Amino acid sequence: MSQPPASPCIKKPCHTGEEKFVQCERCALFPLCDPVEVSGGQFNLIEGLLERRVPVAAGAPLFAEEEEFRAIYAISAGAFKLTLPDERSNEKVCGFSFSGELVGYSGMAVGHYPYRAIALEQSYVCEIPYQRLMDYAEKVPELRNNLFTMLSMETFHSHLSFTTLMGRKNVDQRVSSFLINLEQRTRRRGFDHPTLTLSMRRDDIANFLGLPKETLSRALSKFQQQGLINIDGRRLVLADYQQLLNTAGLPAAKTE
Amino acid sequence: MSQPPASPCIKKPCHTGEEKFVQCERCALFPLCDPVEVSGGQFNLIEGLLERRVPVAAGAPLFAEEEEFRAIYAISAGAFKLTLPDERSNEKVCGFSFSGELVGYSGMAVGHYPYRAIALEQSYVCEIPYQRLMDYAEKVPELRNNLFTMLSMETFHSHLSFTTLMGRKNVDQRVSSFLINLEQRTRRRGFDHPTLTLSMRRDDIANFLGLPKETLSRALSKFQQQGLINIDGRRLVLADYQQLLNTAGLPAAKTE
DNA sequence: CGGGGAATTGAATACGTTCAAAGGCCGTGG
DNA sequence: CCACGGCCTTTGAACGTATTCAATTCCCCG
Numbered sequence: 001m002s003q004p005p006a007s008p009c010i011k012k013p014c015h016t017g018e019e020k021f022v023q024c025e026r027c028a029l030f031p032l033c034d035p036v037e038v039s040g041g042q043f044n045l046i047e048g049l050l051e052r053r054v055p056v057a058a059g060a061p062l063f064a065e066e067e068e069f070r071a072i073y074a075i076s077a078g079a080f081k082l083t084l085p086d087e088r089s090n091e092k093v094c095g096f097s098f099s100g101e102l103v104g105y106s107g108m109a110v111g112h113y114p115y116r117a118i119a120l121e122q123s124y125v126c127e128i129p130y131q132r133l134m135d136y137a138e139k140v141p142e143l144r145n146n147l148f149t150m151l152s153m154e155t156f157h158s159h160l161s162f163t164t165l166m167g168r169k170n171v172d173q174r175v176s177s178f179l180i181n182l183e184q185r186t187r188r189r190g191f192d193h194p195t196l197t198l199s200m201r202r203d204d205i206a207n208f209l210g211l212p213k214e215t216l217s218r219a220l221s222k223f224q225q226q227g228l229i230n231i232d233g234r235r236l237v238l239a240d241y242q243q244l245l246n247t248a249g250l251p252a253a254k255t256e
Numbered sequence: 257m258s259q260p261p262a263s264p265c266i267k268k269p270c271h272t273g274e275e276k277f278v279q280c281e282r283c284a285l286f287p288l289c290d291p292v293e294v295s296g297g298q299f300n301l302i303e304g305l306l307e308r309r310v311p312v313a314a315g316a317p318l319f320a321e322e323e324e325f326r327a328i329y330a331i332s333a334g335a336f337k338l339t340l341p342d343e344r345s346n347e348k349v350c351g352f353s354f355s356g357e358l359v360g361y362s363g364m365a366v367g368h369y370p371y372r373a374i375a376l377e378q379s380y381v382c383e384i385p386y387q388r389l390m391d392y393a394e395k396v397p398e399l400r401n402n403l404f405t406m407l408s409m410e411t412f413h414s415h416l417s418f419t420t421l422m423g424r425k426n427v428d429q430r431v432s433s434f435l436i437n438l439e440q441r442t443r444r445r446g447f448d449h450p451t452l453t454l455s456m457r458r459d460d461i462a463n464f465l466g467l468p469k470e471t472l473s474r475a476l477s478k479f480q481q482q483g484l485i486n487i488d489g490r491r492l493v494l495a496d497y498q499q500l501l502n503t504a505g506l507p508a509a510k511t512e
Numbered sequence: 513c514g515g516g517g518a519a520t521t522g523a524a525t526a527c528g529t530t531c532a533a534a535g536g537c538c539g540t541g542g
Numbered sequence: 543c544c545a546c547g548g549c550c551t552t553t554g555a556a557c558g559t560a561t562t563c564a565a566t567t568c569c570c571c572g
Contacts, residue, residue, distance in 0.1 A: 084419060085507065092505075094419040106415040109408030114415055144400060151407050152365030158411070159362040159370055162418055163340060163350040167466035170561095171528070202551060210423035212529060217552055233537080233551090249348075251341065426529095427560070458519060468561060473520055489519090489569080 021053075021077045021124070022100035026190040028154060029074035029102060029126055031146035032133075049136060051127040052076075062103065062117040062125060069107045071127045075099045078123020079199035082115045091116075093207040096200060099123075100189030102154055120199040160184075168249065174209050175219040176248040179229065183238055198234040223247075277309075277333045277380070278356035282446040284410060285330035285358060285382055287402035288389075305392060307383040308332075318359065318373040318381060325363045327383045331355045334379020335455035337464075338371045349464040352456060355379075356445030358410055376455040413444075424505065430465050431475040432504040435485065439494055454490040479503075 024030055033050060053076050056062055062073060062080060079098050086092035094115055097103040107113040108130070137144040164181050168174040186196055198205075206213040223229045228244050230237040238244055245252055280286055289306060309332050312318055318329060318336060335354050342348035350371055353359040363369040364386070393400040420437050424430045442452055454461075462469040479485045484500050486493040494500055501508055 086505070087507075088505065092419075092423070094422065106408075106411045109405065109412050114412065115419070141397065141400075144397075144404070148400070148404060148407070149365065151404070151411065152362075155362045155407065155411055155414070156365050156370065158414065158418070162414070162422075163348075163371070166350065166418075166422060167348070167464050169466045173466075208423050210425045210429075213551080214530080214553085215528060218528090221552070249342070249344065251343075469518090470520075470562080471560060474560090477520075 020099065020191065022075070023190045026188070027074050027076070027100045027126075028150060029072070029128070031150045032128060032143070033074075033126070034146075049128060049132055051129075053124040054127055056119045056123045056125060058119050058121045058123075060119050062119065063113045064116045065113055067113050069104070069111050069113055069130060071129045072105050072108070072133065073103050073117075073128075074126045075101055075103060076124040076126050078125075079120045080117045080123065081120055081200055081204050082117055084115050089207065091207070093204050095208070096120075096204075098185055098189060098199075101185070102150075105151070105154065106158075120204075157188075164248075164250065171211060171215055171219050172222075172247050173249050174211065175216060176223070176228070176244050177250065178205065178209055179236070179238060180241075180244060180248055180250065182236075183241070194237050196236045196238070198236055276355065276447065278331070279446045282444070283330050283332070283356045283382075284406060285328070285384070287406045288384060288399065289330075289382065290402075305384060305388055307385075309380040310383055312375040312379045312381060314375050314377050314379075316375050318375065319369045320372045321369055323369050325360075325367050325369055325386060327385045328361050328364070328389065329359050329373075329381045329383055331357055331359060332380040332382050334381075335376045336373045336379065337376055337456055337460050338373055340371050345463065347463070349460050351464070352376075352460075354441055354445060354455075357441070358406075361407070361410065362414075376460075416440075420504075420506065427467060427471055427475050428478075428503050429505050430467065431472060432479070432484070432500050433506065434461065434465060435492070435494060436497075436500060436504055436506065438492075439497070450493050452492045452494070454492055 024033060027033065056078070065084060075097055077099050079096060080103060081093055082095040082097060082103070083091040084094050097117065103117055103125075104113050104115075133147070137147055161181055164177050164184075165174075168177050182196060182198075202213050202216055206216040209216065220229070220231055223244075224231055228238070228240050228247065230239050242252060280289060283289065312334070321340060331353055333355050335352065336359060337349055338351040338353060338359070339347040340350050353373065359373055359381075360369050360371075389403070393403055417437055420433050420440075421430075424433050438452060438454075458469050458472055462472040465472065476485070476487055479500075480487055484494075484496050484503065486495050498508060
């Protein structure tokens with residue numbers, strides 16, 4: 001397995017073997033990670049606070065629901081599915097997190113993680129221990145300011161995902177809005193290659209959307225046939241974005 | 257129309273005529289609203305920062321999407337529906353906000369409101385002008401701390417709503433999880449009367465859930481017949497909460 | 513008492529789900 | 543290098559559920 005870059009900061013999207021590392025500047029954690037200007041010099045979080053690019057093997061949990069909240073994580077490379085226990089299907093997929101995004105932070109106020117996060121592929125995360133972050137924030141107002149900015153942004157984005165995905169009427173709407181959400185988030189983290197890579201299985205997507213996997217499969221096949229998308233296994237290209245927006249019942253103007 | 261209480265702070269849920277005012281301590285804005293202890297005395301936000309119980313008439317917008325972000329609002333009494341423009345149905349209901357909850361704050365980081373908020377009934381909101389809040393926060397670290405706590409809580413609750421409502425398979429699941437979400441939020445703001453009041457029309461609920469209103473109506477009738485709920489117009493009692501959780505596909509233990 | 517919007521009910525149709533089976537892909541071992 | 547086996551994904555056909563459109567009832571307000 002290839003190693004993550006040794007340099008302290010990733011200036012542009014880079015690939016080591018299979019893994020795609022997000023550019024640090026595009027990462028949701030960047031406001032914290034970036035050295036802050038403090039009266040009389042710089043204050044660098046990387047020294048002593050941030051644990052960079054901790055590897056998480058495919059299938060391994062980053063944290064489990066109910067586990068004590070200990071750290072904020074940003075995904076540097078890879079992807080995670082977020083799950084809750086569920087008696088009938090044994091797990092309910094309640095979300096996905098991709099590189100450049102924060103994960104688990106919504107448990108901050110209540111002291112435990114609100115779901116389980118499982119790596120979908122070989123992944124790397126940057127970790128800020130929560131208590132240490134708070135201690136530093138106590139001392140460095142600029143840092144607290146950045147923390148605030150970061151959380152506001154996350155709030156906005158999770159709201160955006162919610163309105164994009166919630167209350168879609170039929171299968172076509174649900175599937176296409178999922179694809180659009182995926183695309184928007186991929187762009188945001190700075191990968192502008194037209195080909196998206198689905199790091200999760202069909203099962204997981206179907207579970208998330210509340211559809212049987214067969215129905216999802218049929219919808220994707222139909223979109224393919226209609227020329228809306230180009231899908232081959234886990235490689236996906238949105239061939240007709242405008243028409244896809246239309247199918248999803250979303251406004252034609254980019255909702256980003 | 258009855259007037260809001262004249263007292264500066266509402267110590268317990270109170271009713272003036274029709275309106276139910278949430279108890280200040282149960283309000284999401286309370287961390288900011290509550291006088292903070294500062295070295296050498298108290299710092300009271302109510303003086304000079306907070307605009308209390310501004311009335312909003314039924315049907316009137318509190319703010320519109322794309323409007324410049326100017327203030328954080330907490331709902332003191334009443335309820336709002338949150339909508340986005342939509343060509344086919346002319347509006348897409350993307351959420352509801354009830355007394356004790358914040359509304360619109362997710363637009364903070366991007367400088368504009370992310371949706372339109374329309375009062376469903378005569379309502380009252382407490383308003384904190386954003387710029388003034390930031391200025392104060394610059395000076396009073398305790399205030400900034402409380403702001404942070406408040407946002408973390410909101411993040412958690414919006415995540416909870418998301419997982420409760422997202423990806424429910426069939427009509428029964430969607431409708432029952434909506435009712436459960438409603439009940440949880442009503443409890444949270446301190447109203448423990450068994451009867452919930454639906455302040456929105458059936459149309460709005462159906463729109464939000466992505467169902468035709470007829471289908472929603474049928475589901476409610478069926479639940480009624482099965483003894484899960486007791487519904488009469490806009491008055492609703494969840495008669496068998498456990499069974500309702502089960503229908504929704506949610507764990508029996510309270511998800512709160 | 514009458515009017516009008518909202519909510520419910522009914523019946524035909526369209527849509528999505530289920531169960532069964534086949535196809536494709538990938539890793540392992542011969 | 544090819545064959546095998548397992549898992550993931552797709553396809554097929556019958557069934558069940560949700561949507562649609564129309565009609566009726568309910569309820570609030572004039």
